[in-house]
Amino acid sequence: MARLATAVLSVKPLVEGIAAPVRVVPVARTAVASPVDRSPGQWRALRALLDRVARRAGVDGLLLSGGEGFDDLRVFERVVSERLALADVLDSVGVVPVDRLGEVDRVVTDALADTFEAYCRKxxxxxxxxxxxxxxxxxxxxxxxxxxxxxxxxxxxxxxxxxxxxxxxxxxxxxxxxxxxxxxxxxxxxxxxxxxxxxxxxxxxxxxxxxxxxxxxxxxxxxxxxxxxxxxxxxxxxxxxxxxxxxxxxxxxxxxxxxxxxxxxxxxxxxxxxxxxxxxxxxxxxxxxxxxxxxxxxxxxxxxxxxxxxxxxxxxxxxxxxxxxxxxxxxxxxxxxxxxxxxxxxxxxxxxxxxxxxxxxxxxxxxxxxxxxxxxxxxxxxxxxxxxxxxxxxxx
The missing domain is CATH 3.40.50.1820 (Alpha/Beta hydrolase fold, catalytic domain)
Structure with a gap:
């Protein structure tokens, strides 16, 4: 969650520059991967988690897409997908119980507190x-x-x-x-x-x-x-x-x-x-x-x-x-x-x-x-x- 939070915040300038919904698909940090065939519940959980982290990071416009492969994305959507590396959390996201989401929020808050944006006075x-x-x-x-x-x-x-x-x-x-x-x-x-x-x-x-x-x-x-x-x-x-x-x-x-x-x-x-x-x-x-x-x-x-x-x-x-x-x-x-x-x-x-x-x-x-x-x-x-x-x- 900490890695995902800092990754989401790091793509904020690029997402704002694109000025349109930015589709992302799950890829791994080590290799590009097409969207994995998971249960609808797992996809809903991943989408909800991404939305939750993005809101806390102040990043608007990220859209988890289950219908496209990596090669179907535009150039900058590929860059964002590779940076987020959502495949690394896809297997575990579905097991986060609702009563632990507050803990997720604390992890995200702590991670964002150590980013460049928090380190500097803007x-x-x-x-x-x-x-x-x-x-x-x-x-x-x-x-x-x-x-x-x-x-x-x-x-x-x-x-x-x-x-x-x-x-x-x-x-x-x-x-x-x-x-x-x-x-x-x-x-x-x-x-x-x-x-x-x-x-x-x-x-x-x-x-x-x-x-x-x-x-x-x-x-x-x-x-x-x-x-x-x-x-x-x-x-x-x-x-x-x-x-x-x-x-x-x-x-x-x-x-x-x-x-x-x-x-x-x-x-x-x-x-x-x-x-x-x-x-x-x-x-x-x-x-x-x-x-x-x-x-x-x-x-x-x-x-x-x-x-x-x-x-x-x-x-x-x-x-x-x-x-x-x-x-x-x-x-x-x-x-x-x-x-x-x-x-x-x-x-x-x-x-x-x-x-x-x-x-x-x-x-x-x-x-x-x-x-x-x-x-x-x-x-x-x-x-x-x-x-x-x-x-x-x-x-x-």
Whole structure:
């Protein structure tokens, strides 16, 4: 029940992004399985249990389906079904007596209390141009770490980073403008890199943070870099991880990077264009996404509308050449990439490090955008050690 509760909560952004009833079928964590032929009573019990857990987790739209096989589901329904792994509870769910349901509720409540959503304090902060942002804060300490997120990704994708640094620091992060809880909010707001950099300072100002250690992940690295060029005094240190940068002239790109840019350029033209390439986009990204993070990474592809908004934001980042900003980035900066990053070519990080006044390049043997979010403590200590060399000055 605890595993099911955390799994249900983890698919909430994707379910909300699909914005329609999401059919799920019982599959096992170890292998995909078609719906098992069980008694009607057992199916009713499983459906009631899923509904009960989903209500407590605040997740609407999950529909247990007994009429389809796994291959009959849509792409995102398969991702949700694999994440929930209902086959693992199908055999035992029918034996839970009614008078034990209160105990099930307690198990679910305890499990939800240890999730990312409960660990962080979530608020809505308004950007300078009026766009609402989901902002997350956790931890306490004299120093603050601001995580600039990968474009379009749910904040929970950076949970490892948040929990690691909150051991002795305060951590702030947010979710990209116009994508999360944006129902009724126009998509025609600014999507350029300067508007996204301004969001960083809106988050800091809301929490009365004068200066911070800033960590940019993936597309967030370019946002952090532009922000540092504009207000360098507000950053104790800057670290840029597997950045996706734009340059005025052509530079080597991975095949994944090239294909993604082409699809994004097409989808960003209009909503009808996004609708036309949506299926191809989903197939391209699904084949390169590990199952353990698919329920989070695939969020901005859940619908043509989200894809349209996401591609406009991403092109606002990758379409902005970073060369004019590099010389103005005064804070000490760690630039991290790897030799085999097949998503963002490491040459981009090399160019950025070379152009920074106080840049330091670190090339790991392995790693990419996806592995970055499941980083173990040894990798996170690289960021921590760099910050420790640039502490906040003691008050006079």
């Amino acid at each position: 608020e809505t902060v308004t950007s300078p141009d009026g766009v609402p942002l989901n902002v997350y804060a956790a931890g306490e300490g004299e120093e603050t770490v601001v995580l600039v997120p990968a474009c379009g990704m749910p904040a929970a994708l950076a949970e490892n980073w948040v929990r690691f640094f909150t051991r002795d620091r305060r951590v702030l992060t947010w979710e990209s403008r116009g994508l999360f809880g944006a129902a009724g909010h126009s998509a025609e707001h600014d999507t350029d890199i300067h508007a996204q950099a301004a969001d960083l300072f809106a988050v800091m100002d809301h929490h009365d943070v004068r200066d911070a250690h800033v960590i940019g992940l993936c597309g967030g690295a370019a946002i952090a870099l532009v922000a540092a060029a504009g207000q360098p005094s507000r950053m104790r240190s800057l670290s840029l991880w597997h950045g996706a940068y734009g340059f005025a002239e052509d530079y080597p790109k991975t095949s994944h990077q090239q294909g993604l840019i082409e699809l994004m350029t097409a989808a960003a033209r209009s909503r009808s264009a996004a609708q036309a390439v949506h299926a191809a986009f989903c197939q391209a990204i699904l084949t390169s996404t590990p199952a353990d993070v698919a329920h989070l990474v695939l969020y901005p592809y859940a619908s043509p509308e989200l894809l349209y908004r996401y591609c406009r934001l991403n092109l606002g980042i990758t379409g902005a050449p970073v060369e004019p900003y590099l010389a103005r980035v005064e804070p000490p900066t760690l630039v991290v990439t790897s030799r085999d990053d097949d998503i963002a070519h490491p040459v981009g990080s090399q160019r950025v490090a070379d152009g920074l006044p106080h840049g330091q390049l670190r090339v790991e043997p392995h790693g990419d955008h996806i592995s970055l979010f499941t980083a173990d403590d040894s990798l996170l200590r690289v960021a921590e050690d760099f910050m420790a060399r640039h502490p906040r000055p003691a008050p006079i």
